Amino acid sequence: MITPYHYGDLSDYSFLVTGGAGFIGSNLVEYLLTHNAKKVLVLDNLETGSLANIQPFFNHPSFTFIEGDIVDPDTCVKASRHADIILHQAALGSVPRSIKDPAATNQTNIDGFLNMLIAARQNNVQRFVYAASSSTYGDSTILPKKEDVIGKPLSPYAVTKYVNELYADVFSRTYGIETVGLRYFNVFGPKQSPEGAYAAVIPRFIMAFLKGEASVIEGDGNQTRDFTYIENVIQANIKAATINRKEAVNQIYNVAVGESTSIMALFQLLKELSGSDLSPRFIESRVGDVRDSLADIAKASNLIGYNPDVRFADGLRRTYNWFKTKYNLTESE
Numbered sequence: 001m002i003t004p005y006h007y008g009d010l011s012d013y014s015f016l017v018t019g020g021a022g023f024i025g026s027n028l029v030e031y032l033l034t035h036n037a038k039k040v041l042v043l044d045n046l047e048t049g050s051l052a053n054i055q056p057f058f059n060h061p062s063f064t065f066i067e068g069d070i071v072d073p074d075t076c077v078k079a080s081r082h083a084d085i086i087l088h089q090a091a092l093g094s095v096p097r098s099i100k101d102p103a104a105t106n107q108t109n110i111d112g113f114l115n116m117l118i119a120a121r122q123n124n125v126q127r128f129v130y131a132a133s134s135s136t137y138g139d140s141t142i143l144p145k146k147e148d149v150i151g152k153p154l155s156p157y158a159v160t161k162y163v164n165e166l167y168a169d170v171f172s173r174t175y176g177i178e179t180v181g182l183r184y185f186n187v188f189g190p191k192q193s194p195e196g197a198y199a200a201v202i203p204r205f206i207m208a209f210l211k212g213e214a215s216v217i218e219g220d221g222n223q224t225r226d227f228t229y230i231e232n233v234i235q236a237n238i239k240a241a242t243i244n245r246k247e248a249v250n251q252i253y254n255v256a257v258g259e260s261t262s263i264m265a266l267f268q269l270l271k272e273l274s275g276s277d278l279s280p281r282f283i284e285s286r287v288g289d290v291r292d293s294l295a296d297i298a299k300a301s302n303l304i305g306y307n308p309d310v311r312f313a314d315g316l317r318r319t320y321n322w323f324k325t326k327y328n329l330t331e332s333e
Contacts, residue, residue: 003309005238006037016083016125018070018116019090021049023192024131025235026182028087031234043079045069052192064165066093066153070112076119083123085241088116088130091160094198095288096136098157106232109160110167112136117171130168132181133161134293135214136174143260144296147183147252151218155288159225165252170207172250180240180304182233185256185295189230189315190322200226202316205267206323209274219285221264224292226256229315232308239304248303256295259309269313 015032017300019025020042026049032040039066042054057063068075070090080086091109092098098105113130120128135158142171153159168179188201194203208215236255267280300306310318 005031005235006035007239007242007244010035010037010242013037013084014041014082015085015087015088016041016080017087018043018044018079019049019088020044021054021065022089023053023178024187024230025087025089025221026191027230027234028089028237029054029057029063031238031295033057033062037062039064039082041066041079041083043068043070048092050193051241053176065297070115071107073115073118076115077122080116080119080123080125081108083125084239085118085127086116086129087237087241088113088128090154091131092231093157095155096154096155096286097198098155099288102156105156105160108224109157112161113164114167117167117177121171121175127178127241127249128168129180129182129237130164132165132183133158133187134183134256134295135252135290136162136165136183137290137293141292143292144258145254145295146296147254147299157184158288158329169250178249179269181234181252182240182255183234183252184253185226185228185232185293187228187230189319192230194323201263202266202319203323204268206320207327209270209278212276212278215267217263217280219263219271219282219290220260221267221280221282223289224260224262224294225293226259226293227251227261227266227312227315228256228308229310229312229314229318229319232257232312235309236300236304236306239306241268243304244302245321249298251303252298253300253304254295255300255306256297257312258295258297259312260292260294266316269316271321273317285297
């Protein structure tokens with residue numbers, strides 16, 4: 001990540017990144033340390049994050065790791081005590097996970113979120129930027145998705161992410177905390193886990209190709225997504241965290257590329273990258289999944305200067321090559 005995205009000097013700010021050992025969080029930490037943030041604290045319970053993601057930072061003088069859970073209010077207060085800006089990434093992701101265990105998703109994503117907001121207020125944190133979700137659009141069929149038009153949630157996960165937005169808005173209005181919600185659209189890239197039942201589609205597909213196995217497609221493969229490379233998500237977070245513009249805060253923004261790609265098109269691109277002749281295996285669609293997803297990113301562009309530098313095909317190539325190197329696999333293995 002070479003291009004600087006921040007406004008002002010990061011050495012003026014101490015950051016707390018919740019979920020900082022996870023995929024998105026650890027990439028944020030890398031950006032902040034690379035660009036000389038005064039202090040970068042990570043709070044993570046390591047349930048879905050990995051120490052390996054942040055191991056390279058342990059000897060950095062500006063880095064501190066706190067192992068703890070956002071469901072504990074005292075932990076939230078202690079972790080945010082010296083933070084100027086919170087980048088809240090901690091959550092239990094995955095629609096299927098939330099359908100299987102809605103209580104656990106609610107506890108982390110709503111109770112934990114509220115704990116962090118209360119801690120931010122108590123410690124006079126300047127700004128609270130949080131990971132929202134495109135799942136909030138629910139059953140709305142309107143494309144492209146615009147921030148002020150949503151439907152009914154299709155999963156417990158979507159409910160929790162919508163409640164986050166409601167709480168952030170109330171805390172902004174009632175307590176004067178500056179909040180910014182970023183509705184992520186299908187983020188992918190280096191450090192994303194391909195393991196487990198709730199792994200995202202791109203790392204799953206890449207690992208299948210590298211291992212010479214058939215990729216599993218849920219449904220007919222014609223469902224579409226606005227796949228968003230991690231560097232674009234880092235840009236949105238950093239700009240939202242550091243912009244000095246009154247009308248840019250206390251807002252919700254789509255974070256995407258503004259391009260629609262079907263799952264079958266994704267499969268074909270990876271097939272070309274790998275030189276494979278494999279065919280996919282189709283199974284039933286997942287309950288709670290949105291059929292089509294495409295973002296309007298005009299609001300983020302106009303208010304925080306968001307401009308996704310990495311288009312989908314380029315990001316997919318970078319991600320494929322990273323996985324190939326990371327796992328030391330060739331397509332024949």
